[in-house]
Amino acid sequence: MSVITLTIDGQAIAIEEGATLLEAAQEVGAAIPTLCHLKGLSPVGACRLCVVEVEGIPKLLPACVTAAAEGMVVHTNTDNLQDYRRTIVELFFAEGNHVCAVCVANNNCELQDAAISTGMTHVTYPYQYPQREVDVSHPQFGLDRNRCILCTRCVRACDELEGAHVWDIAYRGEHAKLIAGLDQPWGTVDACTSCGKCVDACPTGAIFRRGATVAEMERDRAKLEFLAQAREEQQWTR
Amino acid sequence: MDAVTQKVRLATVWLGGCSGCHMSFLDLDEWLFEVAKFADIVFSPVASDIKDYPENVDVCLVEGAVANEENLELLLKVRSRTRILASFGDCAVTANVPAMRNMLGTAEPVLRRCYLELSDGVSHKLPDEPGIVPPLLDRVLPVHEVVSVDLFIPGCPPSAPRIQAAIEPLLHGNTPLMEGREMIKFG
Ligand code: SF4
Ligand code: SF4
Ligand code: SF4
Ligand code: FES
Secondary structure (H helix, E strand, C coil): CCEEEEEECCEEEEEECCCEHHHHHHHCCCCCCCCCCCCCCCCCCCCCCCEEEECCCCCCEEHHHCECCCCCEEECCCHHHHHHHHHHHHHHHHHCCCCHHHCCCCCCCHHHHHHHHCCCCCCCCCCCCCCCCEECCCCCEEEEHHHCCCCCHHHHHHHHHHCCCCEEEECCHHHCEEEECCCECHHHCCCCCCCCHHHHHCCCCCEEECCCCCCCCCCCHHHHHHHHHHHHHCCCCC | CCCCCCCEEEEEEECECCCHHHHHHHCCCCHHHHHHHHEEEEECCCCCCCCCCCCCEEEEEEECEEEEHHHHHHHHHHHHHEEEEEEECHHHHHCCHHHHHHHHCCHHHHHHHHHHHCCCCCCCCCCCCCCCCCCEEEEEECHHHCCCCCEEECCCCCCHHHHHHHHHHHHCCCCCCCCCHHHHCCC
């Protein structure tokens, strides 16, 4: 496989052709915040939190779905980028109903982490207070759409790792919402094996184990990455 | 700054919140003596008996969201008489739990739900005591959607160490650095 060379935050790096800018940045230790990306699932570029600047290209590029190319000069952490990223995080907070103080994921939430890493002290956009449904029809798990950021990590985990494809995103714009089956209560979807992979995939408090109360929800993200690679690496336990 | 004592004129106010932020302020324990060395508390539900918000306040910590007309009136007075206004705690910063009623739309359905539909008393009526019970605003708002805010101290409640780190610089005329998990995590 051929190798390409590029510069990230002033550091020269050689990496296999086909690697993404996110992978290349991780090689040099540049911490790019991500939300929709989860190792082991196919990248979709849904959240735009991972945007970077590439010299000579007038627009920002999402690092998780942009292939590294020969000679690129990439900046991952400029003031400009931090401003855009903070704007994205603020919009997530403004368009949903996030009440961290009473959320299962408080302290274990990647949206909170993104708010901290982008320096968000408050939300400068007016809160929308949309009406969103909660689904607790599944015997083990619950879905609170008030906290869903439509990252599709659950959709991909269920489809690509479990092969059940319970989840989809329906409707558009502000009406877009996560649906189970054919827009039916989760507990009535026969395809669901209750494997819990969507629970481990969700970055926020939207999908949770029933019975977990405020700040109790922890997830095992590494399990998904392990499952995704297990066959390839002939590694059946961890 | 008080011309005679050279102390910072500090106030705290309590709008639509649970008073947890004020309880956390009291958790500063013996560090409150330090506060007293550098500040006069000129208005506060937990540390002063003054009933009217005074003029020329240097720093005010505002707990709570803006949920009713009394909150709104007090906040406007606070803004006009205060140099540095800090949103103190998640209810002030995000409107937090008090704003969960916003998902029901205006104040009317909220009152109906609480006092009529879910009431098990005998006299089913909406509260109506002009001049005594302040009417609800249709929408609960975070403080910065109503007036300009100079400092945000998130947390539900902000821990005593976070409060200390935020106000210690203010007592000496400096601005605190609000960044990192210890200082700005919500919840
Ligand atoms: S999902 Fe995260 S950001 Fe949203 S309320 Fe829960 S802890 Fe807060
Ligand atoms: S529990 Fe498993 S099968 Fe059911 S929706 Fe989640 S990922 Fe899909
Ligand atoms: S439920 Fe969770 S994983 Fe699924 S789209 Fe919403 S935030 Fe993403
Ligand atoms: S992490 Fe790249 S777009 Fe979401």
